Amino acid sequence: MPGVKKSYMKPRIVALIPAHNEEKSIRDCLAGLNDQLLPKGVELDVYVIADNCTDRTEEKAIKAGEEFGLNLKVIVTEGNKLRKVGALNSGWKLLYGDIMDFYHIQLTESQELYKQSIKAILGMDADSRLAPNCLKYLWEGLMSGRNIGGVMAKYTMRMPKKKSLLSKHDVYYEEKIASGEYGGPISRWWTHQQKQDMASWLLDLQYHGGSTYVLGGQATLFRPEALQEVVNHNKLDGPWQNDSDVEDMLLTWQLQKSGWKTLISPKGRCFVDAMRSYHTFREQRNKWNSGTVELLTNKDLSIQTRHKGKIWRNQLKSFSDLVIRVLFVVLLSVALATDQFHWSWIWLTPIVLASILNTILAIKTPMHRTIDVIFAALLIAPEIYLWVNLMTFSQVWLQKLSSNKKDGWANQYAAEAGKTRSKLTQGMLLGTITVLIIGYVCFYYRDFLTSETVQQSINPYLMGGWITLTYLTILKSLMMAHQIWTLRGRHTA
Template structure:
């Protein structure tokens, strides 16, 4: 076990210390997950002649995170230090920078102390910094793969593992007389059919993103905080060039994306490993998912549009195209529903087989993605082919897209991290049921009006008045459909390779 006195050694001269990887694990009330995370690190086969030191940052904890981490470190024979923060206002960013300053010094400390000779030797021995979330777990040999990727070229600043959401065990497999039944259900270790289905949608979404990145060479615009191996020199460049007290900044809700863009600005490559895998927790409910995606989407939009943060990414065009693609998806669906409703209500709907083309392509695309998603189930492939799951999941993301851009136009900026923490802690509730009731009510009113005023709506006067608008709408929708179809053909083409998610 390492201790906080690791650096308190005097008389260092011509010293040598074995090269090492240091892991930074910020943990805010993670007593239930920290042991599993540390066990995953203990399972790693380290690169030859490389040591591993683990720093768990117990960040504003009110539970037994520190105690559980120390116990796990002793049980798994890890070189482990637990750092604690009090009244840290910067959350994950502050926790990560606490670990950084513990090793590299704090330039903002008014009592700044020059590093001792031993600290300098220790600092020079660090060849890679692993940033991990406390609820993540590296697959066996993942650290080796990340190391090989980082050391394959001098200009690589960070390599991220491929993320796979952990599927909850079947709730039915848990005996109800188990004394820990409620605790296990609350932990998310077990889940019902709906939770497992929702987890797979997030897993397939992540798989689609990783496959796309690998097809385009492996360069990524975000090195996710769940498991990324950084080159220390790259992080030092960010700290010095931006005059910071640590590499991570809280100017954005997506601090990992901001850091990645800064690395690219300094000409460091940022890649996704084709082999290293990390298992991460999914959002188990619609509400927590929405809050997480709101934070991600809002942070991305703010980085793309902010004039205060002077940093750009070589992937900027790709991110804007993704925003446009989502907007087109939204307009296509809203326009189709509107035109279909008016056409049926006025008895002017005519079926065209061109509408079957995007449906067939979407079915093929989603089945391929479901099959390429790690640890998929047969039911997942079937639901993807029927387009039930992808369409529901897409609408959830479209709602987030609309909310973020509407809030962007508002004066008040919401705290994405606080909203996500509150949602995961059960302090806020979803408005999904309210939305479903409202939608059902509106549909019911619409159906009632169409039935009761059918003679008027199908009269020649109304049909003649609406016909030009309907035709113009269908023409616009046809062009949007052609665009979507071409894009799906392209996506299917990119999936033909042997890349794995």
């Protein structure tokens, strides 16, 4: 870093914050850094990378840096086509030099001293905010072992404020609603589902040793030597790669391949924004899931993770959830239509287990509301949320099997910018019409469908289907019982 004196070369943490049109969130992000208690003798330098911005991100970042007394520098990128990956690597090259530079300019003596003084690199999003002491906890985790390459904060989705608290006469009413700072009941409910989903994932990682297969880009503290090893081993010009829609997961796998441990912090918390609508959520999950499937199946990337078996089991779990629900709907419909439905109280067992499991998860979710626990116990919210995720799961694998590759980042950006719209209304309308037509046909041909001939011909298939569903449900019930038993532990999300 030009102009830095030797006397200034204390051990330091460097924060790299890529920011594309983040004028509304960058101050809050920097305010969170101002709240941090730094390790003794360690300083913090902040680099905000204003990436292809068309708003006042640079101006707002500089102003906030001055307000909070941060040692802050803004890096402005223009023409970067690699989005977040390109922005992060721009910050990396500023610190460690650009080996791809045609003239390969050597670092000055001051720059070399500065590079040697960097003991940790914090990668975080511009719309994230570290909770007080989070950086201290991440640092303690990173320094607890020489072989730890990165430590991730525990993420908690920020709940929008009640929309009813905002006066419609407020001149900034529309702007505040659009920013997601305030939201209605559906937005707040949807945010909690994502928060509970994240809590469930974090708890699962902690109960299995704290090792993670993805160091999330929202807030992770890296060891510079580990990142440099990824660069050197893979012959890259920066640690982050554009070969995957989940660049943070790809980097994590590369760190593990080189022998570095990747952990989550048991105490450090970071508050992140949730997707406030069905459409933006679907596009984000499509990007995450398609990127994960690509890493699992793309042999050209030649990387492995010790968690690969666990990730495949999660995929199989989603597939089994889908099969059970589709099979149940089909069997129930056929049984009712042919008057062969027989209720059994034993079917309440998986429902009760699911209710207990989701209630525990709702209670263990940070800053939960009473209404969230009630909805979880009634299985209303979890079941709706699960169906949305199963639709995403199906879409991702259908795209994979059809080799229909899409740009996940571009789709998510377009959805968040309001350039694309959800087809949820059309889908619900089509589904309702389909159900009504099937119901009418079943009622009109009721005598035929309930005749002994039809019942006898359908019965073997119906019984086979119910037996298959029973075995799958027993397996799923055992898995839920095991998860309930595991959640009795002391870990928190």
